[in-house]
Amino acid sequence: MRTIQAMMLGDLSALYSKFRVRASGSPARWCLKMTPDQTQIAQFIRGLQIDGGRFVQAVRIDFQHVEIASSLSAEERRLMALAEARSQ
Numbered sequence: 001m002r003t004i005q006a007m008m009l010g011d012l013s014a015l016y017s018k019f020r021v022r023a024s025g026s027p028a029r030w031c032l033k034m035t036p037d038q039t040q041i042a043q044f045i046r047g048l049q050i051d052g053g054r055f056v057q058a059v060r061i062d063f064q065h066v067e068i069a070s071s072l073s074a075e076e077r078r079l080m081a082l083a084e085a086r087s088q
Contacts (some may be wrong), residue, residue: 019048027054054084 006014015021018041032050036042043045046062057077 007013012021015034018038019036022031022033024031027039032048034048036045036047038060044064046064048062049058049060050056051058
């Protein structure tokens with residue numbers, strides 16, 4: 001739970017203490033891949049991947065025995081694009 005909270009709050013020091021973190025892309029389109037460094041976490045999670053731009057667009061959690069992925073629907077992407085256009 002603390003790891004998820006650190007991720008959502010952008011607490012990089014907490015993430016770096018528990019995961020090998022690889023970031024790629026640009027501010028407009030980025031990808032953050034995290035692989036557990038701690039055995040306790042690695043027992044359950046193989047890795048995490050977060051993709052986004054101005055907002056998070058997809059989250060993928062690879063558990064040891066199950067994979068869970070969530071992406072924005074076309075309607076959610078359309079609404080986010082409208083919100084982004086209005087804020088500029």
